[in-house]
Every structure is written in structure tokens, then in C-alpha cells.
Amino acid sequence: MATDCGSIVMRPTSWIVRVDLSTGRVQRTPVDDVMGQAYLGGSGVGWKLMEQALAPGIDPLSPENILCINPGVLVGTLTPGTPKTTVITKFPTLASEDGKHFVGACTSGGRYLGIALKRAGCHHLMITGKAPRPSYLRIHDQAIEVVDATPYWGGGIDEVMTSLVEREGPESGTIIIGTSGEKLVRHALTIVDRANSLGRGGLGAVMGAKNLKAIVVNGTGDVDVADPEGFISASERMRDEITHWPRREHWIDLGLAAGWDTFKHTQYPGIWSKTRWDELYGEETRMETVEDVIGCNSCILGCRLRWQTKGGRFDGETGFGSPFSKSATSGMLLDVEDFRDVIHFVADANARTGIDFYTTMRLIDFVTRMYERGRLTAAQTGGLELARDYATYSALYEMTVNREGFGDVLADGWMRLKRDFGLDPQEYWYAGICKGVDFIYDARPSNFHPLMMTFTTRPRPHHGGSHTRTNSRNKTIEEIREQVERWGLPRETVDRIFTESTYSGRFNVGRYTRYMEDMMRVKNAIGLCTIYTYQGLLFGNDIAELYTAASGHDMTAAGMVECGERINNVAKMVNVREGFHRVDDAVPEVWFRPMDTPEGRIEMQDYYETKTLSKEDTDRILDDYYEERGWSPQTGRPTPERLQDLGLDALADEMSKTSLSAT
Amino acid sequence: MSASTRRGISPEGAPHEAAKPLRSIGHGRLIIRPSACRGCRSCQLACSFEKTRRFNPGRSMIVMERNLADGRVAPMIKPIGCDLCGGDPACAKACRYGALTYEAGPNDEKVIVWPPTAGRS
Numbered sequence: 001m002a003t004d005c006g007s008i009v010m011r012p013t014s015w016i017v018r019v020d021l022s023t024g025r026v027q028r029t030p031v032d033d034v035m036g037q038a039y040l041g042g043s044g045v046g047w048k049l050m051e052q053a054l055a056p057g058i059d060p061l062s063p064e065n066i067l068c069i070n071p072g073v074l075v076g077t078l079t080p081g082t083p084k085t086t087v088i089t090k091f092p093t094l095a096s097e098d099g100k101h102f103v104g105a106c107t108s109g110g111r112y113l114g115i116a117l118k119r120a121g122c123h124h125l126m127i128t129g130k131a132p133r134p135s136y137l138r139i140h141d142q143a144i145e146v147v148d149a150t151p152y153w154g155g156g157i158d159e160v161m162t163s164l165v166e167r168e169g170p171e172s173g174t175i176i177i178g179t180s181g182e183k184l185v186r187h188a189l190t191i192v193d194r195a196n197s198l199g200r201g202g203l204g205a206v207m208g209a210k211n212l213k214a215i216v217v218n219g220t221g222d223v224d225v226a227d228p229e230g231f232i233s234a235s236e237r238m239r240d241e242i243t244h245w246p247r248r249e250h251w252i253d254l255g256l257a258a259g260w261d262t263f264k265h266t267q268y269p270g271i272w273s274k275t276r277w278d279e280l281y282g283e284e285t286r287m288e289t290v291e292d293v294i295g296c297n298s299c300i301l302g303c304r305l306r307w308q309t310k311g312g313r314f315d316g317e318t319g320f321g322s323p324f325s326k327s328a329t330s331g332m333l334l335d336v337e338d339f340r341d342v343i344h345f346v347a348d349a350n351a352r353t354g355i356d357f358y359t360t361m362r363l364i365d366f367v368t369r370m371y372e373r374g375r376l377t378a379a380q381t382g383g384l385e386l387a388r389d390y391a392t393y394s395a396l397y398e399m400t401v402n403r404e405g406f407g408d409v410l411a412d413g414w415m416r417l418k419r420d421f422g423l424d425p426q427e428y429w430y431a432g433i434c435k436g437v438d439f440i441y442d443a444r445p446s447n448f449h450p451l452m453m454t455f456t457t458r459p460r461p462h463h464g465g466s467h468t469r470t471n472s473r474n475k476t477i478e479e480i481r482e483q484v485e486r487w488g489l490p491r492e493t494v495d496r497i498f499t500e501s502t503y504s505g506r507f508n509v510g511r512y513t514r515y516m517e518d519m520m521r522v523k524n525a526i527g528l529c530t531i532y533t534y535q536g537l538l539f540g541n542d543i544a545e546l547y548t549a550a551s552g553h554d555m556t557a558a559g560m561v562e563c564g565e566r567i568n569n570v571a572k573m574v575n576v577r578e579g580f581h582r583v584d585d586a587v588p589e590v591w592f593r594p595m596d597t598p599e600g601r602i603e604m605q606d607y608y609e610t611k612t613l614s615k616e617d618t619d620r621i622l623d624d625y626y627e628e629r630g631w632s633p634q635t636g637r638p639t640p641e642r643l644q645d646l647g648l649d650a651l652a653d654e655m656s657k658t659s660l661s662a663t
Numbered sequence: 664m665s666a667s668t669r670r671g672i673s674p675e676g677a678p679h680e681a682a683k684p685l686r687s688i689g690h691g692r693l694i695i696r697p698s699a700c701r702g703c704r705s706c707q708l709a710c711s712f713e714k715t716r717r718f719n720p721g722r723s724m725i726v727m728e729r730n731l732a733d734g735r736v737a738p739m740i741k742p743i744g745c746d747l748c749g750g751d752p753a754c755a756k757a758c759r760y761g762a763l764t765y766e767a768g769p770n771d772e773k774v775i776v777w778p779p780t781a782g783r784s
Contacts, residue, residue, distance in 0.1 A: 077708065077718050078712060111703070111736070119720075162731045165729070170729040171729075220719075220721050221719070222715075222718065222722070223718040223719065224717055224718070225718075232712060236756075239759065292701075292735065294734070297703060298703055298704065298705055298708060299703050302760070318734075320734055
């Protein structure tokens with residue numbers, strides 16, 4: 001309970017709930033208040049817990065791996081939009097040729113999951129071990145049990161979700177794996193509450209390896225804030241302001257189907273003309289397919305979609321999530337003209353198989369093209385001919401999901417193709433690959449802005465929570481600067497970021513990225529959806545105000561960024577222990593190869609398109625990033641001094657006394 | 664707490680200290696438009712907070728119907744216990760999608776679903 005009792009502010013207590021699937025044992029311990037303050041709570045504390053608990057070098061598909069599930073600090077309260085839950089685990093993606101795996105964080109919104117976890121008192125749910133048989137984890141407040149899920153094993157996500165919610169109640173929050181997760185496909189993910197995906201990089205396989213088909217959560221408890229009046233007054237003010245955002249009507253009308261006018265430039269794969277792409281995958285296809293826009297918990301900018309296909313071979317098929325942008329890029333890459341045929345894969349992946357659509361489609365694009373070029377032969381594919389047609393794509397999709405034949409290779413991803421057949425992921429022609437994960441955006445059509453950079457510098461190369469104003473084109477320097485200033489950064493820091501250079505243009509992407517990542521850690525810790533910061537609707541000062549009222553700890557925007565930096569350093573150190581080094585943060589080679597398109601040649605340029613960037617330029621930007629972090633530019637790792645400054649004495653000692661800081 | 668002050672009462676009947684005092688029941692009506700609901704549950708959070716200064720959908724007077732067939736959700740007001748916040752309902756203020764609105768003035772019914780044929784399956 002947390003309420004203002006005279007002069008004493010009772011702060012909400014957070015709980016760590018440890019579940020060992022092997023034994024069914026459950027343990028609950030309160031989070032130490034000092035740790036809560038230093039790491040904000042939510043996934044900030046989650047990272048510290050993982051730093052303490054996760055043994056380096058373990059197989060991510062072994063019982064020793066940990067799923068650390070953290071609803072944000074503000075999840076379950078009334079805010080403009082804080083629905084997010086962050087899961088931290090060691091991902092099974094093969095991240096390097098020498099067998100490294102990153103430990104990363106993935107985030108998801110949802111209508112039910114986060115709030116159910118909070119109401120059940122599961123602020124940090126740490127799942128270890130391996131259930132002896134297919135199981136699901138049933139949480140109902142403090143009653144937590146590992147339940148036999150044998151009847152669900154082999155079932156699709158939607159059918160399992162329907163059955164579990166019918167059984168456990170309409171407010172059940174769910175995380176469910178599909179058939180690909182059961183088969184340990186390294187890019188299997190999970191689906192949360194039907195319309196949200198979670199865990200590119202293989203969270204689904206981590207659950208599958210634990211025999212964990214699903215987690216279903218119900219809670220009846222309260223979500224308290226320390227200063228109810230201060231909290232609601234700040235929250236209502238922010239909700240009112242955002243309700244009057246001029247673009248809101250359009251946004252809530254189309255949700256994630258909005259933004260084609262930006263997207264068709266920033267994610268252009270360069271094979272068809274933009275006019276043709278417009279005709280085949282543009283705004284009209286979206287308007288005719290969207291049925292509903294779905295809001296996550298507390299969010300007033302709902303964006304998830306329910307869609308229905310009209311006509312074509314999949315007439316009447318419905319799906320949940322966001323099918324448009326991903327199907328548009330993959331449609332062009334695979335030369336599939338009917339958008340409905342590509343959307344079918346999204347629908348099936350979300351409702352049945354749980355496989356990552358992006359990675360699957362790009363692997364299929366890569367191997368079919370390599371087969372066409374004679375770089376891959378039928379002898380290597382087990383006799384399978386890889387034509388560039390829809391029937392082959394469908395077959396490869398299904399074979400990957402089930403690890404059948406050549407699909408077993410694809411199920412292990414990019415590094416397996418390199419190991420078995422010498423097909424280097426760096427040869428792939430769109431978006432780029434780092435640490436074994438293919439990116440969603442390509443820095444050539446998008447330009448080299450901070451989100452692009454963070455794909456290479458953060459441990460898990462995906463955007464979760466990292467969007468900023470610069471994701472959109474042509475934002476003014478004032479808008480970009482405001483985003484940093486309103487997080488309370490000192491004037492000299494802001495000036496350093498906005499110092500023009502020959503290698504980064506009008507602002508320094510490397511230095512900017514450092515703070516953007518720290519802000520991302522803050523947003524994920526409190527559960528704020530990045531749409532609010534990306535659109536410039538909420539800033540650090542707003543978030544600090546809500547956090548202070550909710551937690552009872554006085555917090556400023558700058559203080560939050562410092563906590564974000566601390567969290568980020570802990571996350572980095574967990575990955576340093578896994579052997580990650582500057583060489584793993586390499587900018588994808590494809591970004592330096594010009595795209596020759598029907599629209600002309602496209603090269604990677606700085607945000608304001610003043611120059612084409614070279615490898616030397618991005619190396620200097622990366623140097624600046626490490627310098628701004630106080631990390632070694634040689635190793636890309638934190639220095640003992642910086643760790644000490646952040647109060648991370650034990651980690652500083654570890655860096656000083658081991659070989660981790662050696663070049 | 665005096666007899667003239669009503670504590671916030673949870674559906675399970677558990678009292679809470681930080682409750683608002685008793686108000687007269689509002690005379691307007693809440694209009695529910697299920698098709699406009701996005702399922703964000705802000706109405707539930709606002710309702711529980713208004714009554715108890717805590718966030719808890721289970722303490723609110725609103726149930727979210729969840730249709731597993733088509734994925735839609737829609738708010739439904741529990742008929743007993745809702746006093747329309749004395750004429751300024753927190754749920755309607757919190758709804759930013761037009762799914763719950765409040766119409767002042769005397770009405771026979773304090774909650775209506777619009778359009779009247781809107782599915783409640």
C-alpha cells in the first residue's frame with residue numbers, strides 16, 4: 001500500500017518472484033529500496049537482477065537461462081500510455097561466428113499482460129529451469145503453478161490464447177509461443193495478448209526450450225502511487241495536451257497503418273519504382289484492410305490493428321498486429337505483387353507459428369536469390385529447388401517453422417548459412433545485419449540517424465523503445481535539439497551533440513545516440529511507449545514528474561537519464577561477459593554499397609543529406625559514441641572509471657581485475 | 664469515518680481509507696458506444712482511482728467485455744454502485760476515443776448503449 005499518511009509517504013513495494021520450472025518452486029522477495037532508486041524499477045531493476053543471476057557463457061536454450069519479465073513502473077496506472085512490459089533474457093540468435101549470444105531486452109505493450117502482472121504483484125518475474133513436460137505458467141495473484149500443457153503443444157497461438165482466456169478469465173494477460181518456438185527456431189518470438197509481438201531474436205525458442213508454451217496472468221491487487229493527487233493532476237494534464245495533438249485524429253484512425261508517406265521513402269528497398277510500390281502496397285491497400293485500431297492499456301494513441309483481407313486467395317483472413325510496413329518491404333524484396341499474399345504470412349506468424357516475419361522473409365529472399373546466382377545448389381538444399389515464386393516461399397516458410405530439411409538451416413539463421421555454405425550475411429542487400437539480427441530499417445534510404453546507430457551499438461539489434469524525432473525525415477534542428485534539452489542534459493553536453501562536423505553533419509549522431517539509448521532504458525523501465533517521445537509529445541521532464549508522484553522518490557529528467565546510463569552500463573557489462581567487443585558493433589557493410597534503384601542511386605548520407613558517409617566517417621561517429629559514454633574506443637567496453645562514477649563498484653572491480661578491459 | 668461518508672467499496676466489499684465522500688447520484692446518463700472502444704481500459708483505471716485513489720480495474724464499476732471471436736472489447740457499466748460520480752463521471756473524462764460520453768440532464772436510464780442494437784455478444 002502506498003498512500004500519503006500525514007508527512008510519511010509510503011512507497012509502493014515491488015516484488016521479485018522467482019519460479020523454477022524444474023521444481024515448481026516459487027519464491028517472493030521484496031526489491032531493496034536502494035536498488036529501486038538506482039535503477040528506477042521495472043526493467044532497470046530487471047537488468048541488475050540479471051547481472052547478478054545470469055551465469056556468463058550458458059547456452060540460451062538451456063535450463064540455466066532466465067526469463068526476467070518486468071512490467072514498467074507506471075504500468076497499471078492512468079497515464080497517456082504506459083503499457084509496456086520488458087523481458088530480458090539471453091537470446092538464441094547466433095550472434096557471431098565464434099558462437100556468442102547477446103543478452104537483450106525486448107518490450108511489448110498489450111491490453112492485459114502488464115497490468116495483470118502488476119496486479120498479481122509480479123514486478124520482476126524471473127523464470128528459470130525447464131518444466132519436465134509441456135507446460136504453461138499460471139499466475140493468479142500469489143498462486144503460481146506450472147500446469148500441464150500437453151494438449152496445447154503443437155497448437156497455434158490464437159487457439160491456445162482463446163482456450164486459456166476462456167479457462168482463466170477475460171482479463172488474463174498472455175505470452176504464448178507458436179509452433180516455431182516449440183521447434184526452437186532461433187528467430188521464434190512470442191505474442192502478447194494477441195495483437196503485440198515480443199522478442200525478435202528468439203524469445204519464443206527460449207520458452208520452447210523450457211517446455212513453456214504460455215504464461216497466463218491474472219491479478220486482483222491494487223496498483224498504488226505514492227502521491228495520488230499529484231500523480232493524477234500531472235497525468236490528466238498530459239493526457240489533455242496529447243488529446244489535442246493535431247495529428248491525433250489521423251493517427252488513431254489508421255494506427256500503425258499511418259505513415260506511408262514517410263515510410264515509402266525511409267524503408268524503400270529500391271527494386272520497384274516508388275510509383276509502382278504505391279500502387280501495390282500504398283495507402284489505399286491499408287485503408288481497405290484495416291478493421292479496427294486497438295489501444296494498449298492506458299494508451300490514448302492506440303495503434304495496433306485488426307485487419308481483414310478482402311479478395312484474393314486469402315479472402316476473409318483476419319489478423320492482429322501491424323502487417324503493412326513489413327509486408328510492403330518484403331513484398332518488394334520477394335517480388336510479390338499482391339499485398340494480401342504477403343500479409344498472409346504475417347497473419348499466420350502471429351496467429352499460429354510465432355515465427356519472426358522479418359527474419360524469415362529476408363532469409364528466404366537471400367537463399368532464393370543466391371540459388372538463382374548459383375551460390376547455393378540443390379545438393380546443398382537437400383534436393384530442393386529454390387525458385388523465386390510464392391509456392392517456394394510458402395514451402396520454405398513452413399519448412400523453417402518445422403525445421404524440416406533445408407528449413408533446419410534457415411531455422412538457425414544467418415550465421416548458420418555462413419558456417420555451412422559460406423553465405424556471408426554481410427552480402428545481404430537490404431537493411432543490414434549486426435550480431436546475427438537483420439534490421440528493419442536501412443540507413444541508405446533512411447539516412448544515418450541515431451536509431452540506425454543504436455542497431456549496431458545496443459546489445460540486441462532491434463529498435464524497442466529507441467525511436468526519436470529523427471526517425472521521420474526533415475525535422476528541424478530545433479525539434480531535434482528540444483528532444484535532448486527537455487531531458488535535462490547540461491548545456492555543454494547539448495552543445496557537444498549539436499556541433500557540426502565533416503563526418504556526421506549538423507549534429508553528432510554518435511553522441512546523440514548515447515543519450516537516446518539512456519532515454520530508451522528509462523522509457524522501458526517505466527513502461528512508456530516510445531510513440532510519445534518519438535512524436536515529441538512527452539519529454540524527460542514530464543516522465544520525471546509522473547515517476548516522482550508514483551514512486552515517492554524525487555526525480556528530475558537529468559536524474560532519470562543518469563539512471564538510464566547506469567542501466568545501460570549494467571546491460572553492456574552483462575554482454576561484455578559474453579565476449580562482445582567493438583568489432584561486434586560494426587556498421588553493416590551493405591550500408592556502404594550504393595543502392596541502384598529505379599529512382600536513381602541512393603547512398604547512405606547524414607540526416608540532412610549533406611554528404612555520403614564512408615567507413616571512416618562512421619568509425620569516427622562510433623569513436624564519439626564510446627567517448628561520450630566514457631567507454632574505451634578500442635574495446636567498445638565500459639572503463640572501470642566510468643563504472644565507478646555510476647556507483648557500479650563491483651563491476652568496476654571486475655573490469656580492472658580481469659581480462660575484460662584488455663584490447 | 665462518519666456515517667455520512669461512504670468509503671470506496673470494492674466489488675468484493677473491501678473498504679478503502681482514501682475514498683471520496685458520498686455524493687448525490689448524477690442525473691445525466693452515460694452513453695456507451697461499443698464500436699468506438701479501443702480497449703485501453705482507461706475508463707476502468709479512472710473509475711477505480713476516483714473511488715479509491717488506487718488503480719484497479721476490479722474496483723471499478725466497469726467491466727470490459729472481451730469477444731474472443733473477433734478480438735473486440737467494449738465497456739459495460741455495472742448497474743449497481745455507479746453514481747455517475749455525482750454528475751461528472753471519471754470514466755467519460757478518461758475516455759479519449761468517444762466510447763464513453765456523458766450527457767447531463769434528467770434521464771430515465773443512467774447508462775445506454777448506442778446504437779441500441781450494438782452487439783453485446
